[in-house]
Amino acid sequence: MAANVGVMNIALNAVEERADELAALGESNEKLGRLDDSTAKILRDTGVIKMLQPAEYGGAEAHPRDFAETVMRVASLDGATGWVAGIVGVHPWEMAMCDAGVQEQIWGADDETWIASPYAPMGILKPVDGGYIFNGRWQFSSGTDHCQWIFLGAFLGDENGERLMPPQSYHVILPRSDYTIVEDSWDVVGLRGTGSKDVIVKDAFIPSERAVPFSTMMDGSALAASGRTNPTYAVPFTTIFPLGITSAVIGIAEGALAHHMAYQRSRVQVTGTKVTDDPYVLFAISAAAEEIKASRTALLDNVTRIFDKVAAGESITFNERAASRRTQVAAAWRAVRAMDEVVARSGGNGMRMDNPIQRFWRDGHMGLAHAIHVPGSVFHATALTDLDVVPPPGPMLSMI
Structure with a gap:
């Protein structure tokens, strides 16, 4: 299908x-x-x-x-x-x-039933008969209060619980009964409503079928074993996982712009000038609106192009995955920069806590701080692949 x-x-x-x-x-x-x-x-x-x-x-x-x-x-x-x-x-x-x-x-x-995460490998799997003993503590489990299961990132350990080298990354699946949500562990400047709390696992037994080698998600073997034919599931993990996060950041920028426009329609500046008569603010609004729209278009076109290729039975190369991540990261940064331009022209009253503009502004910057939006290694790796250095060395391979 x-x-x-x-x-x-x-x-x-x-x-x-x-x-x-x-x-x-x-x-x-x-x-x-x-x-x-x-x-x-x-x-x-x-x-x-x-x-x-x-x-x-x-x-x-x-x-x-x-x-x-x-x-x-x-x-x-x-x-x-x-x-x-x-x-x-x-x-x-x-x-x-x-x-x-x-x-x-x-x-x-x-x-x-909802499933939480995070995927950051902050736990260790210790092999035992029939599976593993699992321990660790993770931050940033978004929406976790409303979830009954969770994916948690881990490294494979030895019989002493020490991480094996080279590292082998797993996604571990646990029911709510096997982990503890740490209340009062989410006190941040933005995205406060996400409830992205810490979770702790202590000596949980994990059957082998609930420990998924991350490599199988990356190389397509998990898809092959599943027998699923919908091309949605053939889109690379490193395209689909960032998609949800970056889409949220772009939507937040759109929300900030919408609230800014509603607020500016009747606003009179301290100089006595109506915003509708201020060509400088009007220019900034239009420029920002186009930047946010460009971010939306880039992200949607990117995932559509990837989908169309896998739907046609084609493989996605490392170079294409890297370029896809570059587009995704750049889209998030472009949208937040544009949001800053309109928020900066919302006046002091735009920063009052009863004005939603400031909440969207805080949420957007918090979203941009997610590891999936860090441009350095992604841009570095993409430039190297464009220069035929494939694959690039070391940690730059992460999440590409």
């Missing part, structure tokens, strides 16, 4: 119907330090988190472009909600290629 862009995006239409509710819940999310239960219910009702979930478990198996556009729209209404949609919404894509029995454990009784 192929995912077709251009067909009706049911989830996006459902989001539009609940847009006012999602926007109104933004302040509550921030005060709670996690998504309000009502916000999570809307995400469930609209089907956003299940867009990349397998059809046999009630999912849409959507085109990644449709997923990205939906995340952008949610984030334009509230940054924290869009962020959780973009991250938690990617996890069903990976789970679709994991062990079939594990999928049934998670979704068999309730296909609305």
Whole structure:
């Protein structure tokens, strides 16, 4: 079954119907330090988190472009909600290629079950009979209060629990009963409503089928073993995982612009000049709007091009993966820079805590700080691949 862009995006239409509710819940999310239960219910009702979930478990198996556009729209209404949609919404894509029995454990009784992360390898798997003993502590588990399972990054250890060299990275799947969420561990300047708390695992037993070598996601062997034929699942991990995060950042910039425009329509500056009569502010607004639109277009065109290639049975080269990451990172930075231009022209009242502009501004900068948006190694690696240094050395290979 192929995912077709251009067909009706049911989830996006459902989001539009609940847009006012999602926007109104933004302040509550921030005060709670996690998504309000009502916000999570809307995400469930609209089907956003299940867009990349397998059809046999009630999912849409959507085109990644449709997923990205939906995340952008949610984030334009509230940054924290869009962020959780973009991250938690990617996890069903990976789970679709994991062990079939594990999928049934998670979704068999309730296909609305959400899966958290993070993937950062902050734990160690110690081999034992039938599986592993697992320990570690992770930060930044977005939306974790509303999830009943989790993917956690790990390195493979030896019989003493010491990391093997060279490092071997795993994604480990655990039920809520096997990890502890650390309350009061999420006190940050932006994206406060995401509830991206720390989690701790202490001596959990992990059956072998719930420890997934990350290499199998990267080299396509997990997809081959799953038997899935929808090209959505053939899009590289390093394209699909950043997609949800960057879509949220672009949507946040769109939200900041929308609130700025609503605020400026009737604003009179301290000089007595209406904003609608100030050519300098009007120029900045238009320039920023085009930059944000360019970021959206670049990200959507990028994932569509990758999808079209895998749908045609073509492989994605390392060079193409690197260029894809460059486009994704650049799109996030371009959108946030443009957002800064309009926020800087919102006046002092734009920074009052009862004005949503400042929340979008804080959320956008927090989103840009995610490791997936760090440009240095990505741009370095992409330049080297363009100069035929393939693959580039050392850590620059990470997440390409």
